[in-house]
Amino acid sequence: MAVLETSTEHHDLPYAERVRLNRWGLWLFLISESFMFAGLLGARFYLWGGLRPELNQALGLGLTALLLVSSFFMNRAEVAIAHDDRAEFLRSALITALLGTLFLVGVVGFEWGLFLPEGPHIRPTDGAFGAVVYGLTGFHAFHVLTGVLAILAVWNLGRKGHFSAERHWGVEAVAVYWHFVDLVWVFFYPALYLIGQVATGG
Amino acid sequence: MQSSPYVRGWVVLLGLAALTAIEYGIAVTSAAVVPMLLMGMFKALLILEYFMHVSRLWSPEEGDH
Numbered sequence: 001m002a003v004l005e006t007s008t009e010h011h012d013l014p015y016a017e018r019v020r021l022n023r024w025g026l027w028l029f030l031i032s033e034s035f036m037f038a039g040l041l042g043a044r045f046y047l048w049g050g051l052r053p054e055l056n057q058a059l060g061l062g063l064t065a066l067l068l069v070s071s072f073f074m075n076r077a078e079v080a081i082a083h084d085d086r087a088e089f090l091r092s093a094l095i096t097a098l099l100g101t102l103f104l105v106g107v108v109g110f111e112w113g114l115f116l117p118e119g120p121h122i123r124p125t126d127g128a129f130g131a132v133v134y135g136l137t138g139f140h141a142f143h144v145l146t147g148v149l150a151i152l153a154v155w156n157l158g159r160k161g162h163f164s165a166e167r168h169w170g171v172e173a174v175a176v177y178w179h180f181v182d183l184v185w186v187f188f189y190p191a192l193y194l195i196g197q198v199a200t201g202g
Numbered sequence: 203m204q205s206s207p208y209v210r211g212w213v214v215l216l217g218l219a220a221l222t223a224i225e226y227g228i229a230v231t232s233a234a235v236v237p238m239l240l241m242g243m244f245k246a247l248l249i250l251e252y253f254m255h256v257s258r259l260w261s262p263e264e265g266d267h
Contacts, residue, residue: 023258023259024259027256027259061222061226064222065219065222068215068218068219068222069215071215071218071249071253072211072212072214072215074253075211075214075252075253076208076211079207079208079210079211080207082207083207172255175253176254176255179249179253179254180254182249182253183246183249183250183254186242186245186246186249187242187246190225190229190238190239190241190242193229194225194226194229194233194238195229195233195235195238196233197233
């Protein structure tokens with residue numbers, strides 16, 4: 001009963017106050033997520049030290065560019081709905097989802113080698129290198145996948161007339177989550193592709 | 203009508219692209235770790251402030267809806 005009363009009280013709050021509370025809830029969730037990603041980064045520096053495996057540099061840079069541009073379009077979608085520009089919101093959200101999907105194809109298809117005839121050049125079983133590469137890219141790719149699904153969900157709601165300049169918490173929440181996924185990659189990219197000397201001779 | 207509301211996004215994207223290019227340049231020339239991490243920190247700050255609107259947590263009236 002107490003739970004029901006609390007729930008009812010929450011819904012009686014003004015919209016702005018509910019958004020304020022939701023914002024804090026989302027950020028606390030993201031902070032808890034960042035502990036996991038920081039742990040993965042810590043594992044990379046502990047296990048690899050000053051070395052790294054030879055990964056495809058062009059692919060790493062391309063994946064980074066895809067995510068940065070997708071963040072630009074997600075921000076554009078949020079700005080658009082905040083200005084009641086529904087057509088631009090729908091267009092930008094869809095482009096973001098497309099870029100996120102391309103990122104997933106790049107990671108799974110090429111970094112993991114599913115689309116390569118010769119197969120992957122590094123496997124999950126290749127000791128610390130394989131474990132870290134697949135651990136970091138795997139956890140991150142799962143977040144990209146959930147982000148793309150969330151973007152498609154708000155795109156579909158927007159198509160049906162949900163959201164307005166005054167009420168678009170759903171769009172803001174998905175945008176903040178998507179930018180968080182981008183933020184994680186900002187640190188994963190140098191950790192995987194740039195920092196350290198390339199290990200030679202297996 | 204491509205007017206002011208979208209300008210900030212372009213500026214942040216250009217900033218992120220420039221920092222990524224510098225980061226990559228450092229990696230292929232000197233491979234110095236600290237400058238690369240600094241570029242990452244600058245990129246993170248841009249994303250946190252201008253894309254994730256972290257300051258809305260303290261000043262909800264800005265961008266409230």
